[in-house]
Amino acid sequence: MTTLTYLQAISAALRDELRADERVLVMGEDIGVFGGAFKVTDGFIDEFGPDRVIDTPLAESAIIGTAIGAAVVGMRPVCEMQFSDFISCGFDQLVNVAAKMHYRQSLAVPLVVRLPSGGGFSGGPFHSQNPEAWLMHAPGIKVVAPSTASDAKGLLHAAIHDPNPVCFMEHKHLYRRVKDDVPEGVFETPFTARIARPGTDLVVIAYGAMVHVALEATEDLEGTSVEVLDLRSLVPLDRAAILDSVARCSKVVILDEANATCAAGAQVAALIAQFGFEDLDGPVVRVATPDVPIPFSPPLEQAVLPSVDRVREACRELLAY
């Protein structure tokens, strides 16, 4: 075990894969000489050279599109969107070319797109989004969203080994805030949920940075036993783990940092409404960012992003129901 930050864990996974498998290459804007906007690939170009650590033109459609081409002829490209928001510029290649390829012609596209996402630091409307629901709605793309350093590494290894397009949602706010023990070497974390803290009175279902908000908000809630379920994977969604938590806790708060409408949490809520109804002792409660672009100024941004206080209040209300 080594103690790594979330960012160091992502770097370590990429470095391990580049060392282990010559098919792996990383590509994106400013990832080579500069080492990436967040320094995830710092120093990579010196170890692996410019052919495997590719500084690309500023062209997201081209990053995804050429990665698809490289993938279908045997490479394992890992693309970086400098910010997840820019996936909108590469969306067509991702959802129309990559996602539908295997269904249409049995041709696998082993492609990973890393998407630094999320808000909380005045990134404004174009550097703070959580676009995972866009991706979840396109059949053929897997979507994972780690909350810990250990899962970040294990999920990235699993994503690179997966024969399908995988979108890896890495939360920018966790990069240097989260640190935990990470096993040495290459290991795979399955695309399933994880119980971040077991409990019996209520479950908060979350993923990514919101797992930490959920843990903090429910750490000391008048002696109640609150479970936190970390989804880790949004596609596939771990239906069994979700329904199991609901069955044990009977009360559920679903937490998204993304805008509320059609968010991952909405899908979880629908699943529980249809298949977990008999186990519920209260309404399914959702906490999410309202349907508004993420504002720049700190008081405005803090007003929209789910806060520890908001989550705590939602849990208290539901516990009293």
Next chain:
Amino acid sequence: MATGMAEPTAGGDAAVGHLKLEDRIWLLRAMLLMRGLEERAMNLYRQGKVPGSFYDGYGQEAVSAGAAFAMAPEDRLCILHRDLAAHIIRGVTPTRILAQYMGRETGITRGRDGNVHFGARELGCVGMVSMLPDMMLVATGMAMAFKLRGERRCALTWFGDGSTSRGDFHEAMNWAGVQKLPVIFVLENNQYAYSTPLEKQFAVDPVERAAAYGFVGLTVDGNDVEAMFEATRAARERALEGGGPTLIEAVTMRMHGHAAHDDMKYVPKEQVEQWRKRDPVERQEGRLAALGVDVEALRASVAAEIEAATEDALAAPMPDPDTATDGVFCVGEAEPLGDGIARWSGFQL
């Protein structure tokens, strides 16, 4: 600008040095198969046996036949919807093509996609999507991988005049130019993007843009199959020698509507009549007849092949509805792209 009638180029003459008689016959055969299969598929469409709509490449057969013929088995292609001859040259059988049109289980996509939206994986082709020209980037990425691995291989894709207006055209041309990749872009200028004529599509002939991206752009008579072959052969050689991409503008004419429902009333009749005189199939037939080839016998053999293929395709089963949600994800080992068939005698050393 390459509107209207491009003058025939000298490519046909230059090609003769690289083409044996058997090659020149194969080029005609591929075009005859394309024309015959599309005629048959149109009939099947009118009989209600081809679902959706139907798109063909009548009058443009030389563009795909000539270019595909110059590509080696280990090269990789992304083929556009008016380029059926490329699939034929690559090795897709007429039966599978007709089964594909009819949404049968034995079609290339097993009924998952229609029309010419397919690429035979085992023959090294990646099927197009409707968003054009997305495949320019995929071909560019394949070429990038070839170059990274130091392989002597090339990628080729076709796209239309309308495609040149979209950002992916620029992104692919720029990327391929920056990285000097072994990729061939065949711009199939067939005068109309659906109903939109060239003068509403661009202010400057897009072949001129190649220079701005740092590589060769040339205009070829797209109705001359041997000229298309020769331009592609030379472009491939340049790519393999590290000379980077080539943009080949194949000037041709879409002689039918955009799809079966389109009566083409926006196209002046004289324009169609002028182009009819330059039919690519007739031109190649004339060349070969002058060399003593029995063109009638070739036509008869192609017709018989299509007849048999139709019978087989009509007998093929429809896909099982219970499998409609299968295969969204790859489970287990991925099947790689295979190699196509080498048709050109130049590959059979």
